[in-house]
Amino acid sequence: MTAEMQISLEVNGERVDAQVLPRLNLADFLREHLALTGTHVGCEHGVCGACTVRVNGEIVRSCLMLAVQTHGASIETIEGLSDSGEISDLQAAFRDRNALQCGFCTPGMLMTAQDLLKRCATPDREHIREYLSGNYCRCTGYQAIIDAVEMTARQRLAAKP
Amino acid sequence: MKASAFAYARATDVVNALELLATHGDKAKLLSGGQSLMPAMNLRLISPELVVDISEIAELQGIAVDGRVLAVGALTRHVDLLRSPDIAAHAPLLAEAVAHVAHPAIRNRGTIGGSLAHADPAAELPACMLALNATIIVRGPGGERRIAARDFFTGIYGTALTPQELLVSVEVPLAPKNSAHFFREFARRHGDYAIVGLAAQATVEAGAFADLRLAFFAVGDRPVLAKAATMLVGVEVTPALLSKALTALGEELDPQDDQQASAAMRRHLAKALLARGVSALLDRTDLGLGVPG
Numbered sequence: 508m509t510a511e512m513q514i515s516l517e518v519n520g521e522r523v524d525a526q527v528l529p530r531l532n533l534a535d536f537l538r539e540h541l542a543l544t545g546t547h548v549g550c551e552h553g554v555c556g557a558c559t560v561r562v563n564g565e566i567v568r569s570c571l572m573l574a575v576q577t578h579g580a581s582i583e584t585i586e587g588l589s590d591s592g593e594i595s596d597l598q599a600a601f602r603d604r605n606a607l608q609c610g611f612c613t614p615g616m617l618m619t620a621q622d623l624l625k626r627c628a629t630p631d632r633e634h635i636r637e638y639l640s641g642n643y644c645r646c647t648g649y650q651a652i653i654d655a656v657e658m659t660a661r662q663r664l665a666a667k668p
Numbered sequence: 669m670k671a672s673a674f675a676y677a678r679a680t681d682v683v684n685a686l687e688l689l690a691t692h693g694d695k696a697k698l699l700s701g702g703q704s705l706m707p708a709m710n711l712r713l714i715s716p717e718l719v720v721d722i723s724e725i726a727e728l729q730g731i732a733v734d735g736r737v738l739a740v741g742a743l744t745r746h747v748d749l750l751r752s753p754d755i756a757a758h759a760p761l762l763a764e765a766v767a768h769v770a771h772p773a774i775r776n777r778g779t780i781g782g783s784l785a786h787a788d789p790a791a792e793l794p795a796c797m798l799a800l801n802a803t804i805i806v807r808g809p810g811g812e813r814r815i816a817a818r819d820f821f822t823g824i825y826g827t828a829l830t831p832q833e834l835l836v837s838v839e840v841p842l843a844p845k846n847s848a849h850f851f852r853e854f855a856r857r858h859g860d861y862a863i864v865g866l867a868a869q870a871t872v873e874a875g876a877f878a879d880l881r882l883a884f885f886a887v888g889d890r891p892v893l894a895k896a897a898t899m900l901v902g903v904e905v906t907p908a909l910l911s912k913a914l915t916a917l918g919e920e921l922d923p924q925d926d927q928q929a930s931a932a933m934r935r936h937l938a939k940a941l942l943a944r945g946v947s948a949l950l951d952r953t954d955l956g957l958g959v960p961g
Contacts, residue, residue: 509675529676529719551669552707559773566773571706575676576721622772640858641771
């Protein structure tokens with residue numbers, strides 16, 4: 508039973524069929540089988556948040572989910588969110604506010620920040636800080652990231668008719 | 669690191685999961701949300717031969733009010749507890765505590781059954797089960813067992829579950845009228861495991877405790893229901909009495925030293941939580957202001 512298993516899923520809107528070993532986690536599946544290397548692998552035990560992706564619309568740690576568990580699921584990665592334009596304003600805010608330096612944590616930060624902004628249009632800084640508490644950044648000191656998320660929230664609110 | 673190789677079976681229902689456990693025993697591990705099991709496997713702290721995925725079993729899901737209890741299926745995710753109107757209405761302590769469990773991406777996968785079966789002594793939900801006087805329901809080859817929360821946790825990552833058993837649900841008594849709850853924890857970062865925490869459930873009548881259950885966590889090898897609570901029930905709580913209860917708590921607890929905190933610091937923090945908890949539960953600002961070292 509340690510043999511490869513057949514899975515069918517949707518990744519960024521495209522149907523994917525693959526053969527995977529049970530031990531393969533979702534992060535490695537995305538990176539090594541599908542070449543979607545925007546999903547970063549940091550700690551591999553759920554602490555750093557760099558591997559955050561969406562599964563059926565909800566953010567999860569892709570290092571803590573097996574690829575075989577995604578059979579029938581819909582996955583969205585940072586490539587999907589970026590290509591669709593869903594987070595183009597958030598990405599621009601990250602650039603404008605110097606919210607990234609080395610960029611390693613950025614895909615996970617963007618996934619988590621967008622999840623917050625979808626659920627809450629007017630988060631205060633404390634709420635943003637709390638929501639992002641599961642995403643480590645080793646460069647920025649976080650203030651600039653919180654600035655960028657706060658700025659995007661304000662811009663989206665102002666843009667609403 | 670990556671998990672070592674294992675075989676994988678997706679259990680179709682509880683009977684199927686129990687058959688797999690009966691065959692493979694302690695060589696198998698149950699996978700529900702995976703938020704504790706997967707890190708342990710990735711770190712190679714454990715290397716099961718077989719992973720039995722129970723995460724799709726429908727009969728283990730859902731929250732329902734059933735007579736005088738809330739029945740919570742083992743696969744109820746932390747995020748479901750946070751969003752459930754039934755939990756908010758009938759077990760608000762649980763809703764408040766869950767906000768402190770890890771981070772949004774982890775709460776989207778982690779389950780109550782997984783957290784209780786994992787039995788981390790610093791985890792929030794096991795302590796809540798003690799404070800709420802919950803019953804934990806498990807099923808095995810010999811049928812169903814109902815285990816009081818105070819008898820379920822037996823040590824670090826230790827529970828009354830045998831390798832052939834599966835935790836199926838928990839029953840939480842509905843919070844009665846006049847009930848009050850308090851949850852607070854000290855942690856380095858929001859969502860981290862607590863350095864010390866307190867989950868408390870009380871019944872308050874005419875300004876006094878008719879019932880008080882204080883479940884401390886991260887102060888020993890399992891969550892602890894403080895005996896010092898009994899001193900505060902059925903009497904007027906004065907600053908002098910609270911002070912005696914704090915001393916009793918300090919003598920009763922036997923916390924560990926580790927890289928996060930010394931035993932003495934944990935004892936001090938536990939006392940601070942007791943004072944703040946009593947003050948909040950009785951809505952008395954004259955209590956809970958200072959804790960003698």
